[in-house]
Amino acid sequence: GENVEQHPSTLSVQEGDSAVIKCTYSDSASNYFPWYKQELGKGPQLIIDIRSNVGEKKDQRIAVTLNKTAKHFSLHITETQPEDSAVYFCAAPGTGNQFYFGTGTSLTVIP
């Protein structure tokens, strides 16, 4: 299956600063890369995704960039707020309809 690596495992930022989380994947045929946010005690929820024919996608304060040559993609959160504190997961598709996830990044935004 796909091998997804995610860094860092923990990240603390001051409120208002930016946060960046990076992932790499192994299967060059992968063409869709979602990011999920998991709040305490809940299941993960999709926050943004990017397809392989796009290099960058933005949605308000969050953006995702994709470098297919290097096989890595990143999540950028600008002007962080306390409610951004959560665990974030990147994912990449397998050969079928399933997804493989990174190990997660615990983001803490310090007020």
Added chain:
Amino acid sequence: DAEITQSPRHKITETGRQVTLACHQTWNHNNMFWYRQDLGHGLRLIHYSYGVQDTNKGEVSDGYSVSRSNTEDLPLTLESAASSQTSVYFCASKASENTGELFFGEGSRLTVL
């Protein structure tokens, strides 16, 4: 509103017992998945199904089984629970291969003593 529900939310069991975790979705999604979440490992795929009577093994399928007798349900069975299976289990469903959005349940925390 359509939803995906898991039960029980919390369970404590003993080594060697059989345990079944239920997952029910009302979206009529063909694709359903089971993941386990452990610190340092993220979400790991256990089993998945693309439709009724279809089941497939994921990354960490040993000691687990699933069955898909209808579209709405994908129960996960631990045949003989082991302490290494203490974890939080998440069920998820997805509409089609053209969209990647997985809809997750709230999770089932299983403790094997």
